[in-house]
Amino acid sequence: MLKQGIAAISSSLSKGEISSVEITQAYLDQISRHNNDLNAYITVTAEQALAQAATADKIRSAGNAGVFTGVPIAHKDIFCTTGVKTSCGSRMLDNFIAPYNATVVEKLLASGAVMLGKTNMDEFAMGSSNETSYYGPVKNPWNRSLVPGGSSGGSAAAVAGHLCPAATATDTGGSIRQPASFCGLTGIKPTYGRVSRWGMIAFASSLDQAGTLTHSAEDSAIMLNIMAGFDPKDSTSVDLPVPDYCATLNKPLAGLRIGIPRQHFAEGLKPEVETQIRAALHEFEKLGATIKEISLENNHYSVAAYYVIAPAEASANLARYDGVRFGYRCAKPVDLEDLYKRSRAEGFGAEVKRRIMVGTYALSAGYYDAYYIKAQKVRRLIKNDFERALNEVDVIMGPTSPHTAFPLGSKTKDPVAMYLEDIYTIAVNLAGLPGISIPAGLVNGLPIGLQIVGRDFDEAKLLNIAHMFQQATDWHKQTPGA
Numbered sequence: 001m002l003k004q005g006i007a008a009i010s011s012s013l014s015k016g017e018i019s020s021v022e023i024t025q026a027y028l029d030q031i032s033r034h035n036n037d038l039n040a041y042i043t044v045t046a047e048q049a050l051a052q053a054a055t056a057d058k059i060r061s062a063g064n065a066g067v068f069t070g071v072p073i074a075h076k077d078i079f080c081t082t083g084v085k086t087s088c089g090s091r092m093l094d095n096f097i098a099p100y101n102a103t104v105v106e107k108l109l110a111s112g113a114v115m116l117g118k119t120n121m122d123e124f125a126m127g128s129s130n131e132t133s134y135y136g137p138v139k140n141p142w143n144r145s146l147v148p149g150g151s152s153g154g155s156a157a158a159v160a161g162h163l164c165p166a167a168t169a170t171d172t173g174g175s176i177r178q179p180a181s182f183c184g185l186t187g188i189k190p191t192y193g194r195v196s197r198w199g200m201i202a203f204a205s206s207l208d209q210a211g212t213l214t215h216s217a218e219d220s221a222i223m224l225n226i227m228a229g230f231d232p233k234d235s236t237s238v239d240l241p242v243p244d245y246c247a248t249l250n251k252p253l254a255g256l257r258i259g260i261p262r263q264h265f266a267e268g269l270k271p272e273v274e275t276q277i278r279a280a281l282h283e284f285e286k287l288g289a290t291i292k293e294i295s296l297e298n299n300h301y302s303v304a305a306y307y308v309i310a311p312a313e314a315s316a317n318l319a320r321y322d323g324v325r326f327g328y329r330c331a332k333p334v335d336l337e338d339l340y341k342r343s344r345a346e347g348f349g350a351e352v353k354r355r356i357m358v359g360t361y362a363l364s365a366g367y368y369d370a371y372y373i374k375a376q377k378v379r380r381l382i383k384n385d386f387e388r389a390l391n392e393v394d395v396i397m398g399p400t401s402p403h404t405a406f407p408l409g410s411k412t413k414d415p416v417a418m419y420l421e422d423i424y425t426i427a428v429n430l431a432g433l434p435g436i437s438i439p440a441g442l443v444n445g446l447p448i449g450l451q452i453v454g455r456d457f458d459e460a461k462l463l464n465i466a467h468m469f470q471q472a473t474d475w476h477k478q479t480p481g482a
């Protein structure tokens with residue numbers, strides 16, 4: 001049972017084969033056994049989870065259950081949760097108990113989901129390996145000497161290590177898709193504005209988007225059905241109807257036009273990864289799709305543009321942590337300036353400070369036009385490339401990452417190498433488009449991901465394509481050895 005996802009658990013619950021209390025307890029036992037080792041959770045909410053599960057069981061016996069009633073999940077520790085610590089992976093918020101639930105959390109709670117706990121993450125979601133967390137690195141369940149990817153590494157390790165059946169996550173430049181690739185999971189980053197950001201701690205507001213890490217596209221569809229939709233509390237959330245993502249999962253793919261960007265199959269891509277990706281593309285041809293090479297001319301500027309825009313927005317968003325209103329406060333400040341300086345110096349880790357400095361510099365008078373405005377112009381060119389390509393094809397496919405999970409500690413000394421981790425994913429955030437990563441093979445026993453990018457608000461199509469692939473293959477069913 002513990003190797004199942006949402007759909008299977010939901011069906012067992014509805015058949016009465018298991019109760020929510022039983023399945024919740026089973027996951028809590030798994031967490032007690034393995035979390036010390038994986039470090040996937042920052043906080044485990046055992047008592048609350050069992051109480052929610054008991055309520056779910058009552059709702060079910062009264063005949064009022066929905067798909068999600070009684071299904072346990074975990075939340076990335078970037079989502080505010082009433083009464084439960086929300087740390088965002090930072091010492092700055094180690095003492096922060098949110099007074100409200102994020103919209104995503106509230107919606108899943110209302111649907112009857114049981115929260116097992118809050119998952120580890122890179123500090124303020126800045127990272128690609130989960131090694132910037134104040135709570136220590138997360139280990140990859142496939143091989144404990146490797147990173148799980150980041151920044152949603154705790155969510156990915158928890159799902160892949162069977163410490164929960166599914167988890168929420170966020171993606172600013174690749175933080176759902178890259179860990180999905182490294183841990184053998186399905187991870188979707190919806191279109192910017194599709195899911196509310198209210199109560200999701202801000203990193204780079206024009207790029208951040210909430211999504212899911214699951215074992216299958218079907219599970220992602222079930223979760224997104226609940227999470228997506230307009231939220232008057234988030235001014236950037238989009239007021240468009242949300243389709244039923246489960247309804248179109250089985251649509252045949254005949255006639256699907258797939259574009260493969262030349263730039264995603266160039267230097268840097270590991271040949272063994274390319275072989276697996278090409279095999280996956282061939283699978284789509286068998287399902288009736290046609291493949292065409294396309295060009296994303298400005299893709300090579302995406303990491304550079306991102307590392308101006310994201311730090312600029314982060315420097316503004318993180319100004320609120322001043323030691324005064326909430327979060328970490330230094331001991332015995334001598335005056336206000338000392339309070340600000342020491343609270344921020346002691347509360348933030350090195351990577352967060354680096355971003356604040358880069359962002360503050362890029363936004364300062366005299367440099368604003370040279371860096372920030374320029375980066376925004378490049379962002380438009382990147383978006384134009386996608387628009388042009390997506391006029392000719394229905395979706396774009398390629399590798400999610402050029403390689404499999406890398407050893408813990410191997411990139412921590414080299415920020416640029418770490419930044420290049422998101423070489424294929426970051427442009428998708430700059431363009432605001434939806435993207436999904438699905439397991440597409442194993443290289444030396446480690447999972448690799450196929451990225452599928454669609455037009456604005458085309459999540460239903462991405463999930464349909466991913467689901468059909470998962471009906472034809474079983475890469476998504478591979479799990480880490482004992």
Ligand code: GLN
Nearest residue numbers: 125126127172173174175
């Ligand atoms: N790795 C990128 C960064 O460090 C993206 C992180 C994310 O998507 N949250 O900023």
